[in-house]
Amino acid sequence: MNEALLFGLITFAFVSAITPGPNNLMLMSSVMLFGVRRTLPHMVGIQVGFSILMAAAVLGLGELLKIVPEARLVVKLAGSLWLFWLGARFLKEAFRQHVTQSNLPVKKASRPFFLYEAALFQIINPKALIMALSSAGLYVGIADDIYHRTIIIVVTFILVGLPCSITWMLLGHTLNRWLGEASHGRVVNIIMALLIFGLVVMILLN
Secondary structure, eight states: OOHHHHHHHHHHHHHHHHSOOHHHHHHHHHHHHHOHHHHHHHHHHHHHHHHHHHHHIIIIIHHHHHHOTHHHHHHHHHHHHHHHHHHHHHHHHHHHHHHHTTSOOOOOOOOOOOHHHHHHHGGGOHHHHHHHHHHHHHTGGGOSSHHHHHHHHHHHHHHHHHHHHHHHHHHHHHHHHHHOTTTHHHHHHHHHHHHHHHHHHHHHHO
């Protein structure tokens, strides 16, 4: 094992996992809207889905995308459309809460992600795809055996990514307490919608 490359991989994994992105923003908002316990399947789904995506990238997904470069564009557009739809849902929920705040309480239509939904989302998550393909290309020399290399990279991202996800969940929990139960729902939904729309613009311009 190349120890210098391993240190570089850990650093890359941390910077990639801790910075804002669709997964982190959705985890934070999910905790604020539904609580930590109901968001745990979402967090586990992210780790499962990204691990599978990373393993696929190391084992040859990157080469396949070189042969079919149009696939990158499809992933970018599909991910952007999905994120735009998600942002529109947050905005719609915010206005629904505004309209009904003086009426009797209504049952929420929204719910946290199921584990399999969070896992499948990684396929069209542009940031996750870039992270996986970059790691597969940059750290080829970390181990000669491709299966050994796959295990090292996948386990590294799990060990580094899990605390980063928990950090964003704790941030959501802290913001939830700071904003207060009475008003946080509408504020969170509007902020999340704006952040997600901003992510869509950044992805499309990249």
